[in-house]
Amino acid sequence: MLVVAPAANIRSAQALVAAARFRPGGLNYASGGSGSATHLNAERFRLSAGFDGVHVPFKGGPEALAEVMSGRVDFVFSPILPSLPFIREGKAVALGVSTSKRASALPDVPTTIEAGFANSDYNFWVGMFVPAKTPREVVERLHRETARVLKSPEIQTKLSSFGADPMLMQPSEFDTYVRDEIATNEMLVKAAGLAAK
Numbered sequence: 001m002l003v004v005a006p007a008a009n010i011r012s013a014q015a016l017v018a019a020a021r022f023r024p025g026g027l028n029y030a031s032g033g034s035g036s037a038t039h040l041n042a043e044r045f046r047l048s049a050g051f052d053g054v055h056v057p058f059k060g061g062p063e064a065l066a067e068v069m070s071g072r073v074d075f076v077f078s079p080i081l082p083s084l085p086f087i088r089e090g091k092a093v094a095l096g097v098s099t100s101k102r103a104s105a106l107p108d109v110p111t112t113i114e115a116g117f118a119n120s121d122y123n124f125w126v127g128m129f130v131p132a133k134t135p136r137e138v139v140e141r142l143h144r145e146t147a148r149v150l151k152s153p154e155i156q157t158k159l160s161s162f163g164a165d166p167m168l169m170q171p172s173e174f175d176t177y178v179r180d181e182i183a184t185n186e187m188l189v190k191a192a193g194l195a196a197k
Helices: 013-022 037-049 061-070 079-089 136-150 153-162 171-191
Strands: 002-004 026-030 054-055 075-077 093-096
Touching: 002 013, 002 061, 002 079, 013 037, 013 093, 026 037, 026 061, 037 054, 037 075, 037 171, 054 061, 061 075, 061 079, 079 093, 079 153, 136 153, 136 171
Parallel strands: 026 054, 026 075
Antiparallel strands: 002 075, 002 093
C-alpha cells in the first residue's frame, strides 16, 4: 500500500507523482531495507511514474512506516497489515495499493494501475514450498488441503481482516508464477540501477 502522512496534504497517487515531478529528486521514500519487497515495490512505482527520488532504507517496515507518519520521509510502500490500523485511525493516508486488484480490506483505495501508472503493480505474496524431490502425490495432497482451508469462510474472513487475499494456484501454475517473479524482479533491479553491497 502506498502510504503518506496526513500532514503532507496529498490525497492521491497522481498528486504524489505531480509533487515528485515538480521537485525532481526532492521526494524521498522509505523501505524496510535495501532490496526488500518494500524497496522493490517503490522502485517499480517510481520507474512507472517517471520520477526521481531518494531511497531511505530502514532496518524494517515498522521503522519505515513510523518515519513516513512522522513526516520525516515522504512515502512508503507498506504491507497492508501493519499500516491498516494507522489508516483506519487517520494517522496515515493510503493513496493506492500495488496489488493487481483492490484489497478487500480497503475497497475504496484504487490500485496504482487504476491511478494511471501502467506496470506499477507489485504483489506481496507468500507461498508454500517443499523440497524439489517431494513425491508429486504429496505435493498434490498438500495443495488440496491448503486450498480447502483457504476457501473456508472463517479463514477468508480472518485473512480479509488482515488485508490478505488468497491467490490460489495449481502447483504447476505456482511454479510458473515463481519463475516469472524472479525474471521480473531481475529486470526491475537492473532498470532501477540497484546493486548488491
